[in-house]
Amino acid sequence: MLKTEKDRLNYGNILLPPEGYKLEKAVGTSYSLDLEALTAVAITLGIKEETDSELINNPICLLNAIRNISDKILLFCEAGQIKLPQKPSALCLLLEKMVIPVALPKKEKMSRYPAFHPKVWLLQYCNDKGERTYRFIVLSRNLTFDRSWDVSVVLESNQELEAPEKTKPIIDFLQYLNSNISENYKGDKEKKSIIRNLCNELKNVTFDTDSKEFKDFLVMPLGIGRKQYDMNNSALLLDSFHDLVVMSPFLSASTIKNWNSDVKGLKNCSRTLITRKSELGKLKASDVNNFKIFTMKDTIIDGEDSFSDEKTEKQKQDIHAKIYLRRKDSYTEFFLGSMNASYAAVNQNVEMMICLLSQNRYLNSAILLKDLFNGAPENPENPFEESRIEDVLETSEGDEKNKMEQMIKNICRMNGRAAITARNEKFDLSISFDAEDVEEKYSNVYVSPLRSKKEAEFAAEVKIYELDMLQLSEFYTVKVKGENETMERVIMIPTYGLPDDRESAVVNSIVNDKKTFIEYIAFVLGDDYLLTYLEKQKMGESGMFRNSSFGTPAIYEKLLKTALNEPERLQEITYLMNMITDESIIPEEFREIYEMFRKILRLK
Numbered sequence: 343m344l345k346t347e348k349d350r351l352n353y354g355n356i357l358l359p360p361e362g363y364k365l366e367k368a369v370g371t372s373y374s375l376d377l378e379a380l381t382a383v384a385i386t387l388g389i390k391e392e393t394d395s396e397l398i399n400n401p402i403c404l405l406n407a408i409r410n411i412s413d414k415i416l417l418f419c420e421a422g423q424i425k426l427p428q429k430p431s432a433l434c435l436l437l438e439k440m441v442i443p444v445a446l447p448k449k450e451k452m453s454r455y456p457a458f459h460p461k462v463w464l465l466q467y468c469n470d471k472g473e474r475t476y477r478f479i480v481l482s483r484n485l486t487f488d489r490s491w492d493v494s495v496v497l498e499s500n501q502e503l504e505a506p507e508k509t510k511p512i513i514d515f516l517q518y519l520n521s522n523i524s525e526n527y528k529g530d531k532e533k534k535s536i537i538r539n540l541c542n543e544l545k546n547v548t549f550d551t552d553s554k555e556f557k558d559f560l561v562m563p564l565g566i567g568r569k570q571y572d573m574n575n576s577a578l579l580l581d582s583f584h585d586l587v588v589m590s591p592f593l594s595a596s597t598i599k600n601w602n603s604d605v606k607g608l609k610n611c612s613r614t615l616i617t618r619k620s621e622l623g624k625l626k627a628s629d630v631n632n633f634k635i636f637t638m639k640d641t642i643i644d645g646e647d648s649f650s651d652e653k654t655e656k657q658k659q660d661i662h663a664k665i666y667l668r669r670k671d672s673y674t675e676f677f678l679g680s681m682n683a684s685y686a687a688v689n690q691n692v693e694m695m696i697c698l699l700s701q702n703r704y705l706n707s708a709i710l711l712k713d714l715f716n717g718a719p720e721n722p723e724n725p726f727e728e729s730r731i732e733d734v735l736e737t738s739e740g741d742e743k744n745k746m747e748q749m750i751k752n753i754c755r756m757n758g759r760a761a762i763t764a765r766n767e768k769f770d771l772s773i774s775f776d777a778e779d780v781e782e783k784y785s786n787v788y789v790s791p792l793r794s795k796k797e798a799e800f801a802a803e804v805k806i807y808e809l810d811m812l813q814l815s816e817f818y819t820v821k822v823k824g825e826n827e828t829m830e831r832v833i834m835i836p837t838y839g840l841p842d843d844r845e846s847a848v849v850n851s852i853v854n855d856k857k858t859f860i861e862y863i864a865f866v867l868g869d870d871y872l873l874t875y876l877e878k879q880k881m882g883e884s885g886m887f888r889n890s891s892f893g894t895p896a897i898y899e900k901l902l903k904t905a906l907n908e909p910e911r912l913q914e915i916t917y918l919m920n921m922i923t924d925e926s927i928i929p930e931e932f933r934e935i936y937e938m939f940r941k942i943l944r945l946k
Contacts, residue, residue, distance in 0.1 A: 351494060353483065354382065354383070354385075354386040356479055356494060356496050357383060357386045357387055357463065357465065357479075358386055358390060359387070359390060359465075359467045360467060360475060362469045362470070363467035363468060363469045363475060364390075364467065364468065364469075365387045365388075365411060365414055365415075365465065365466075365467060366414065366466045366467060366468040366474065367414055367415075367465075367466040367536055367539070367540055368387060368411075368414060368415040368416070368463065368464070368465045368466070369415075369416050369417075369418075369462075369463070369464045369516060369519065369536070369537060369540065370383075370415070370416070370417045370418070370462065370463045370464075370485065371417070371418045371419070371458075371460045371461060371462045371463075371519070371694070372417065372418075372419045372420075372461055372484045372485040372486075373419065373420045373423055373457060373458065373459045373460075373461070373484050373680070374419065374420065374423040374424070374425065374484045374485075374486055375417065375419040375423060375424045375425065375441070375484070375485050375486065376424075376425045376427075376485060376486040376487055377424065377425070377427050377430070377434055377437055377817075377832070378427050378487070379485050379486050379487055380417060380437055380440070380441070380485060381398065381404055381407075381408065381433065381437070382398055383415075383485065384404065384407040384408045384410075384411055385398050385403065385404070385407050387407075387410075387411050387414075387415065387465075388406065388407030388408065388409070388410035388411040389403065389406065389407045389410065401431070401433065401852045402852065402853070402858060402861050402862050402865055403865060404433055405433060405436075405849065405852050405853075405862070406862065406865055406866065406914065408433060408436045408437065409436075409914065409917070410914075411440075412436055412437075412439055412440060413439070413532075414536075415440050416440060416442060416519075416533055416536060416537070417440050417441050417442065417485065418442045418443075418444055418458070418519055418522065419441065419442070419443060419444065419458070419485070420443070420444060420445075420457055420458045420459070421443035421444060421445035421458075421751070421754035421755075421833065421834070422443075422445075422747075422750040422751050422753070422754040422820075422831050422833055423831065424441070424443075424817075424831060424832035424833065424834075425486065425831070425832065426792075426819055426830045426831060426832050430792050430793050430817075432793070432812050432847075432848045432851045432852070433848065433852070434792060434793070434815070434817065435793075435812070435814075435815050435817075435844065435845075435848055436845065436848060438815065438816045438817065438834075439528075439529055441834065442519075442522065442523055442524075442527075442533065443754065443833070443834045444458040444522045444692075445751070445754045445755050446458055446692065447755070449690060452690065454686075454748070455748075455751050455755075456565065456686065456690040456691050456692070457686070457690075457691045457692070458691070458692045459680050459681075459687070459691045459692060459693050460515075460563070460679075460680050460692055460693055460694035461480070461481040461482060461483055461484060461485075461679070461680045461694065462478075462479065462480055462481070462515070462694045463477070463478070463479040463481075464476070464477075464478055464479075464512060464516065464540065464544075465477045465478075465479075466540060466543070474543070475498070475499050476498075476499035476544070476547050476549070477496060477497070477498055477499070478496075478497045478499075478512060478549050478561075479494060479495070479496050479497075480494065480495050480561075480678065480679050480694055480695070480696040481493070481494040481495075481679070481680075482494070482662055482663045482664045482665075482678065482679060482680055483662065488662065489645070489658070489659040490591070490659050490660050490661065490662035491638075491659065491660070491661045491662060491663055492662050492663050493663040493664070493665055493678050494678075495678060495696055495698065497549040497550065497551060497552075497559070498549065498550060498552060499547050499548065499549055499550070500548055500549065500550035500552075501548075503548040503550055504548060505548045506544075506545060506546055506547065506548055508548060508549060508559065508560075508561070509544050509545075509547055509548060509549060509561075511560075511561040511562065511563055511569075511571065512544060512561055513541045513544050513545070514563060514566065514569040515561075515563040515566060515694065516537050516540060516541050516544075517537070517541060517569075518563070518566035518567065518569070518692075519537060520534050520537040520538065520541075523537075524836070526759065526836035527816070527834075527836050528836075528840075551698065554704070555700050555704040555705060556676070556698040556699060556700050556704075557699055557700065557701075558698075558699040559696055559697060559698050559699065560696065560697040560699070561694075561696055562677075562679070562694070562695040562696060562697060563692075563693070563694055564681060564687075564688070564691065564692065564693040564694070564695065565690065565691050565692035565693060566692060571695075573681070573688050573695075574688060574689070577668065577670075577675065578666055578668055578675065578677060578697075579600060579688070581606075581668075581670065582605070582606050582607065582608050582670065583606060583607065583608060583611065583668045583669060583670050584608045584609070584610065584611055584612070584669050584670055584671065585611070585612050585667060585668070585669035585674070585706050585707035586601060586606075586607075586611075586612070586613045586614070586666075586667065586668055586669075586707070587613075587614045587616070587665065587666070587667040587707050587710055587711065588601065588614070588615050588616070588617075588665075588666055588683055589615075589616040589617070589661060589663055589664065589665040589666075589714075590616075590617055590664050590665075590682045590683035590684075591617060591618050591621070591660065591661050591662050591663075591664070591682065592617075592618070592621060592682040592683070592684055592687075593617055593621045593624055593625065593682070593683050593684055594624070594683065594684040594685040594686070595624050595625050595626070595629050596685055597683045597684055597685060597688065598615065598625060598629055598630060598633075598683060599629045601613065601633075602629055602630055602631065602632050602633060604632070607632060608670070611632070612707045612708075613632050613633045613634065614633065614634050614635075614636065614707060614711060615630060615633040615634070615635045615636070616635075616636045616637070616661065616714070616726060617635070617637060617661070617683075618637060618638070618660050618661060619637045619638075619729065622635070622637070622729060622731055625731055626731065627731045627732065629731075630731060634728065635728065635729045635730065635731070636719070636726040636727065636728055636729060637726065637727065637729045638659075638660050638661055638725055638726055638727075639724075639725060639726065639727050642659070642725045643658050643659060643660050644658060645658070645659055663678070664678060664679060664680060664681055664682055664683075664695075665677070665678050665710075666678075666683075667705070667706075667707060667710050669702060669705075669706050669707065671702075672701055672702045672703075673699070673700075673701060673702070674699075674700040674701060674702055674704070674705045674706060675697050675698075675699060675700075676697065676698045676699075676700060676705060676710075677695055677696070677697050677698075678695065678696060678698075679693065679694050679695035679696055680693045680694055680695070681693040681695050714726070742824045742825065742826060742827065743824075743827070743829065745824070746822040746824055746827075746829040747829070749784065749787065749822055750820055750822060750829070750831050750833070753775070753784070753787070753800070753820060753833065754833055756775040756776050756777045756780075757775065757776040758773060758774070758775050758833075758835040758836075759773070759774055759835060759836050759837075759838070760772065760773040760774075760816075760818075760835050760836070760837040760838070761837070761838045761839050762814060762837065762838065762839035762840060762841075763839065764839075764841070765808075768807075768808040768809060768810065769808075769809045769810075769811065769813075769814055769841075770805070770806070770807045770808070770809070771791065771804075771805070771806040771807075771809055771814075772803070772804070772805055773789065773803070773804040773805075773806075773818075773835060774802060774803050774804075775801075775802055775804075776802075777802060778802075780800060780801055780802050781799070781800075781801050781802070784800040785799070786822060786823040786824070787799070787800035787820065787821065787822050787823075788800060788820070788821040788823075789804055789818055789819065789820055789821075790806070790818065790819045790821075791806065791809060791813050791814065791815055791817075791818060791819070792813075792815050792817035792818060792819055792832060793812060793813045793815065794806070794809055794810075794813040796808075796809070797819075797821065800820075811841055811843075811844055811847045812844075812847055812848065812851060814837070814840055814841065814844060815837070816834050816835060816836065816837045816840075817832050817833075817834060818832065818833055818834070818835050819831070819832055819833075820832075820833050845921070846921045846922075846923060849918065849921040849922065850921065850922060850923055850924065853918065853921075853922060853927065854924075854927070855927060856926075856927055856928075856929055859918075859922070859927050859928060859929070860929070860932075862918060863897075863915060863918075863932070866911055866914045866915055866918075867897075867900045867901070867904055867911065868904075868908075868911070897932065897935060898935055898939070901935070901936070901939050902939075905939075915936065919933075919936070
């Protein structure tokens, strides 16, 4: 079930549509977001290729993939937790309509903002017959390229089962997401319509574990208001147990201490805690004296990078999975999802967990730990090692980072808004924030458009002048300079006056000559022979449309087949031709063929 080698999953594979189906709608959530990871998802959902496909490096394929899904997918994330891409391409601008930042308000008597922390996907697929199928995914993994160890569960809809009440918490969660779509961003009505339609369609949908080990499940959204699951009153936190396994990268002493209580453990009780070494400094020995504690070995955390060039940026790994196993008598509850074993996760944050119900003969602490440890704990191939509280020193490392994080969270809640003014083929930008004395409080903070190096000191009113069209976006970079490090994040600000032809400019920046135009057409038509030809031939002025046996007849035949079998693909060709402003990019031979083709088939 959780064997670290055998049962490893690929993020992209769990999103891939079933055979014969294509994506119709999708809603995803993540605490942190990497825009480059979102483009990888576009490859998976838009053109049904794995996220590690070489196509992710091809701008033509990315443009087509993003175009295919940009009106079908919504991705919610924590405001201020979007990673700054190393080299933001113009294609990033097309991701705006998919991304919805969530900035939760402070709750009474809280010193920090609660986090929007769930990791979920709800996907709707459709085949040529109009038949729909659904997939619900709960993860501990954010939509990033982080290498840490995570866990996920995938549930498929099952038309033969009738238990729609199991789906009700999913609908409640979607409705909560809908309430967080701000009217300040363009397209808010269309986004809300996607979720409303999904909620209506899910009322008669039942999901299935499709597993003999797990006979039932419970979806548990936390922090969404009166329809939330009350984790404080759950058996996981209140009841006694024979077995308990807690795997959590982040901890609160009070949460662990609750499970450590002598009254919770029944006869021959087994308690295991798996966490990060850096978290052990939060605990006292008396908080965990009934637990066996394991942390990941340094050789695993460093991985192959421990042998790499010192100049190479290190990408360490550690556990990020959140798993809770509780067995009492012959029944086992297996929880997984986004909730850390912390006070904030249980009481304040928005989280998503799922509980899979099993029995002792299928799942208990011994079975789970055998999978995680690659056998016995003393096995040399066990990625974890037993640890003691006494061996860990409490550290203040990360305090500066936390302060910078808090500053960015504050900025995301200052009701930022931006306006664009055109001037002499360039554009001026004005950004305003609802805050007092920000110049003094945020003297080490700078803001800039995502794709521009022009930055300004953070203030109630920010002015940036003479921007190019492809530097205009609702994505902005916030840079916070600390004493020892600098933090950069992408935030979203509602921006008014974005040029209507900005998307056309993005397309023209990618499809900028005849070669790339023909490559795009070949990709849309999906002909392997055309693609192979493009890889092997150097395109001249007239490219593949020179007088040859391959040119005009091949294109005409493929257009005809596409119109009969997949007519929606032709909309992509029309879109491309409408977006291109330089008419010399479109070969005249192709223009004539396509116009004739449209007239014959009476295409709009």
